[in-house]
Amino acid sequence: MSIFYCDACHTKFETGGVKTDWIDRTYGPCTRWTASCPDCGKECQLAKTIHAYGDGDDDFERGSCGSGCSSCGGC
Ligand SMILES: [Zn+2]
Numbered sequence: 001m002s003i004f005y006c007d008a009c010h011t012k013f014e015t016g017g018v019k020t021d022w023i024d025r026t027y028g029p030c031t032r033w034t035a036s037c038p039d040c041g042k043e044c045q046l047a048k049t050i051h052a053y054g055d056g057d058d059d060f061e062r063g064s065c066g067s068g069c070s071s072c073g074g075c
Pocket residue numbers: 006007008009010037038039040041042
């Protein structure tokens with residue numbers, strides 16, 4: 001179980017999620033977890049509960065991949 005954040009509802013929820021792996025041509029192997037929002041059905045990203053970036057909503061969009069991958073949006 002992981003914590004996900006819905007940008008549409010601005011709410012967090014806990015579920016198993018679906019793991020997506022792909023090879024980014026710039027950043028290499030990337031992994032992203034997604035889940036459907038229980039309220040609106042929108043695809044949601046993992047909430048960044050471990051990394052303390054700050055308070056802005058934009059922080060949820062910031063990818064990682066260990067090198068700041070901008071195309072992942074939350075791996
Ligand atoms: Zn939602």
